[in-house]
Amino acid sequence: MTILQYINSNFDPVFESNADLPFTVTKGEFEKGEIITSYGKIEQKAYFLINGLVEVTMLHELDEKILDFFFPNSFFCSYTSFLLQQPSDVQIAALTSCELEIINYTELQNAYKTSLLANQLGRVVTENLYINKTNREKDFLTKSAEERYIELLSNREDIIKMIPVNKIAKYLGIHPDSLSRIRKKIIS
Amino acid sequence: MTILQYINSNFDPVFESNADLPFTVTKGEFEKGEIITSYGKIEQKAYFLINGLVEVTMLHELDEKILDFFFPNSFFCSYTSFLLQQPSDVQIAALTSCELEIINYTELQNAYKTSLLANQLGRVVTENLYINKTNREKDFLTKSAEERYIELLSNREDIIKMIPVNKIAKYLGIHPDSLSRIRKKIIS
Numbered sequence: 001m002t003i004l005q006y007i008n009s010n011f012d013p014v015f016e017s018n019a020d021l022p023f024t025v026t027k028g029e030f031e032k033g034e035i036i037t038s039y040g041k042i043e044q045k046a047y048f049l050i051n052g053l054v055e056v057t058m059l060h061e062l063d064e065k066i067l068d069f070f071f072p073n074s075f076f077c078s079y080t081s082f083l084l085q086q087p088s089d090v091q092i093a094a095l096t097s098c099e100l101e102i103i104n105y106t107e108l109q110n111a112y113k114t115s116l117l118a119n120q121l122g123r124v125v126t127e128n129l130y131i132n133k134t135n136r137e138k139d140f141l142t143k144s145a146e147e148r149y150i151e152l153l154s155n156r157e158d159i160i161k162m163i164p165v166n167k168i169a170k171y172l173g174i175h176p177d178s179l180s181r182i183r184k185k186i187i188s
Numbered sequence: 189m190t191i192l193q194y195i196n197s198n199f200d201p202v203f204e205s206n207a208d209l210p211f212t213v214t215k216g217e218f219e220k221g222e223i224i225t226s227y228g229k230i231e232q233k234a235y236f237l238i239n240g241l242v243e244v245t246m247l248h249e250l251d252e253k254i255l256d257f258f259f260p261n262s263f264f265c266s267y268t269s270f271l272l273q274q275p276s277d278v279q280i281a282a283l284t285s286c287e288l289e290i291i292n293y294t295e296l297q298n299a300y301k302t303s304l305l306a307n308q309l310g311r312v313v314t315e316n317l318y319i320n321k322t323n324r325e326k327d328f329l330t331k332s333a334e335e336r337y338i339e340l341l342s343n344r345e346d347i348i349k350m351i352p353v354n355k356i357a358k359y360l361g362i363h364p365d366s367l368s369r370i371r372k373k374i375i376s
Binding site for chain 2: 116
């Protein structure tokens with residue numbers, strides 16, 4: 001899916017091409033392992049993932065935490081950095097080769113001043129990001145690592161298989177050995 | 189501050205009265221201790237807190253967790269329930285007597301279809317909720333309870349004094365005795 005298709009399937013207007021959109025959309029590509037947004041950078045772009053898989057990490061002392069994975073057909077960026085135009089405290093990297101579309105910060109802010117559609121899009125995308133963030137918070141407070149792993153599997157089984165086990169463990173906030181035990185238990 | 193004043197101070201249009209807004213705003217009041225949204229209810233209202241203090245809690249087994257406090261001049265509701273129109277897994281209660289304004293779910297959704305301002309407001313409010321939620325996640329991952337308490341104090345000292353210590357401990361995710369030790373250490 002592209003941004004144009006996302007808009008056409010979520011909102012009323014049916015647009016024929018990117019030229020109809022209230023902001024410019026450009027194409028982008030990243031290789032597997034490439035950094036999309038580095039720590040300390042001020043995020044100037046919002047990305048829409050057409051193909052591929054992306055991780056959002058955070059450094060704490062010598063430890064790297066995984067905050068999020070992003071899957072195709074979703075918007076992502078270092079959103080707090082993007083919104084506040086402050087240096088990013090997260091890093092975004094391509095876990096696989098990625099094909100994506102890009103909206104520039106300044107263009108989007110200009111579109112927000114006058115465009116109903118840009119604001120509808122920004123609102124709905126942010127609502128979804130909020131729901132995901134809240135669900136993750138509630139899951140951490142109320143569910144075991146095993147329950148959270150099963151949920152991740154049942155929602156995204158095809159994609160989860162593409163993520164290295166040590167990264168899934170970091171995302172769940174547990175030691176890779178604990179995840180191995182959980183995986184063995186589920187399979188048996 | 190009222191919703192009208194919030195809109196006038198954050199967006200371009202300068203409105204003279206609630207009649208100019210793209211949705212109806214009604215007044216509401218809650219007594220100290222009163223439940224605003226109960227567990228299991230589908231949230232039909234978005235609230236703007238004029239005066240008072242509100243807590244958002246979640247039940248897990250016999251344990252009650254505090255997810256959020258809301259302070260004057262901010263919008264709140266059981267937002268995931270509101271957005272998805274699903275039963276609320278959180279409860280919202282008035283920690284003090286509260287004066288607030290209310291926007292109805294159906295009216296807001298209708299306004300979202302055509303009103304630039306309603307979408308700008310919904311977008312900006314959701315962006316702020318997202319930033320708060322993300323900051324809390326990052327704080328949990330990278331800061332000690334003591335650091336998080338000091339931050340809470342420095343941001344909201346006047347209001348934090350109004351919240352019972354056991355509730356602050358629940359919000360920080362620590363035992364009340366641990367918070368007492370932290371408080372003694374800070375004072376000394």
